[in-house]
Amino acid sequence: KEDVEEIVIGQPKTLRNEPSESMKYINPFLGQLRKELPDMKVTMFDERFTSSIAHREMLAAGMKKSDRQRKELADEMAATIILTDYLQSRQFGSLF
Incomplete structure (x- = not known):
């Protein structure tokens, strides 16, 4: 935990x-x-732009159209992008 x-x-x-x-x-x-x-x-x-990026990533991963149309999956991927971007901004922000 x-x-x-x-x-x-x-x-x-x-x-x-x-x-x-x-x-x-x-x-x-x-x-x-x-x-x-x-x-x-x-x-x-x-x-x-996180939703757009998530859809682009789903296409790049070769996901089926039916999976790409599932809003909860796109939202989950967008949330992952938001968190990743936030953590990267903290990491790089601490260098300056």
Whole structure:
């Protein structure tokens, strides 16, 4: 069992780097999460293009069309991309 130190949540933004309309759904969730886990660090991280990247990766992996159309699989892959990007940004950010 792993100890959770931080929760990373995708932050939907427009191409102009402004919060997208989806934030109206995410903000209540964030409020509840922070209420339930007041001592947990919660970080928002830019999720722009992660769904597109996930679909491209599924194509490159040769996944069947029926699998690529499963939203939960695409969301899972996008979440993996968000977390990977976040961890890389922390790693490279510590070099400077």
